[in-house]
Amino acid sequence: MKILVTGGAGYIGSVMTRMLLERGYKVVCLDRFFFGKESLNEVFSNPNFKWVKDDIRWFDPIILKDVDAVVDLASLSNDPSGELNPSKTYDINYLGRVRVAKLSKEYGVRRYVLASTCSVYGFQEEILDENSPTNPLTTYAKSNVLAEKDVLLLADEKFTVTVLRQATVYGLSPRMRFDLAINGMVLGVYKNKKIPVMRDGKQWRPFVHVKDTSKAFITVLESPEDKVNKQIFNVGSNEQNIQIFPLAELLKEALSLPFEIEWYGSPDKRSYRVNFDKIRSFLGFVPSYTPKEGAREVYEALEKGIVTDSLKTKTVEWYKHLLETHRLMREVLLKDTIL
Numbered sequence: 001m002k003i004l005v006t007g008g009a010g011y012i013g014s015v016m017t018r019m020l021l022e023r024g025y026k027v028v029c030l031d032r033f034f035f036g037k038e039s040l041n042e043v044f045s046n047p048n049f050k051w052v053k054d055d056i057r058w059f060d061p062i063i064l065k066d067v068d069a070v071v072d073l074a075s076l077s078n079d080p081s082g083e084l085n086p087s088k089t090y091d092i093n094y095l096g097r098v099r100v101a102k103l104s105k106e107y108g109v110r111r112y113v114l115a116s117t118c119s120v121y122g123f124q125e126e127i128l129d130e131n132s133p134t135n136p137l138t139t140y141a142k143s144n145v146l147a148e149k150d151v152l153l154l155a156d157e158k159f160t161v162t163v164l165r166q167a168t169v170y171g172l173s174p175r176m177r178f179d180l181a182i183n184g185m186v187l188g189v190y191k192n193k194k195i196p197v198m199r200d201g202k203q204w205r206p207f208v209h210v211k212d213t214s215k216a217f218i219t220v221l222e223s224p225e226d227k228v229n230k231q232i233f234n235v236g237s238n239e240q241n242i243q244i245f246p247l248a249e250l251l252k253e254a255l256s257l258p259f260e261i262e263w264y265g266s267p268d269k270r271s272y273r274v275n276f277d278k279i280r281s282f283l284g285f286v287p288s289y290t291p292k293e294g295a296r297e298v299y300e301a302l303e304k305g306i307v308t309d310s311l312k313t314k315t316v317e318w319y320k321h322l323l324e325t326h327r328l329m330r331e332v333l334l335k336d337t338i339l
């Protein structure tokens, strides 16, 4: 079975690609490599692995020939990055991904899985399941809601479409992200003995380990089509809905280190508690990792120098840097032309 993973060099994609290859799948990674290719260093020599450097907005669909399933991960992957240029966010996260889904169907791909997010629920008091109304508060979340709706409309008996609304992910990846809550807290402890906590700390978030969310995608790919077609699943577990301040306390226990709380930001408007019964009862999906384990593995990787705190690990900072470099290059080129 051949699987095309868009965004396959990213935080989740680089972990998922390894897991897919380990299970004997052929994998094609389609990515702009905004964060480089190093995250895939271990798999380049694998004969079952191929990569294409291209953009989901304009790639040549011929690469979809003979592909059995598409996992669509490519996007500007968080709320702040989505606000850098909202119209580009819509182009990539909404229209780009719908383009991938439409072309997949046209080229006879049997299955398509969209990487969405629990942040489509925005701020809501009650515990939310897949039938709850969405309340997207940011361009990132709104683009996800639009993409979900359009890709689900493409589903039929020959084209199985599944939407996975992932909780906030944590844990170690070859493309490390320290802009995610748990990973960022661990970095704060490692660097300054201070744990950054976004105000007011009462906001709820669901969490899932990067290997567990990758496992959820693989579970969907391996489930009978009629069980997953036209379905939305929240990806995570009820036990891993945690408020941000208690989360800091939990990590304190996990790392057994002294640290202070460092409050930042204005009170977070996004707060949501999510119900994960559906993925558990329909697909038997149960996460294997806990935030404590994830925090310990990230701390150890920092100590051993396996991961470092570089600009690339802060998604929005890195995209800002790329945009600025691009602007400066254009200015230089223009000057060259004038000369």
Ligand SMILES: NC(=O)c1ccc[n+]([C@@H]2O[C@H](COP(=O)([O-])OP(=O)(O)OC[C@H]3O[C@@H](n4cnc5c(N)ncnc54)[C@H](O)[C@@H]3O)[C@@H](O)[C@H]2O)c1
Residues within 6 Å of the ligand: 006, 007, 008, 009, 010, 011, 012, 013, 030, 031, 032, 033, 034, 035, 054, 055, 056, 057, 072, 073, 074, 075, 076, 077, 078, 092, 096, 115, 116, 117, 118, 165, 166, 167, 168, 169, 170, 175, 177, 180, 315
């Ligand atoms: N990490 C999380 O906590 C989380 C939670 C919920 C949902 N998600 C979603 O899961 C997906 C993967 O997230 P991630 O954490 O791995 O993000 P990431 O930023 O690490 O990876 C995204 C990858 O997509 C690529 N990409 C971006 N725009 C592209 C384009 N136009 N064409 C081709 N490639 C492009 C980037 O180069 C990058 O390798 C995203 O859609 C994200 O919104 C992530």
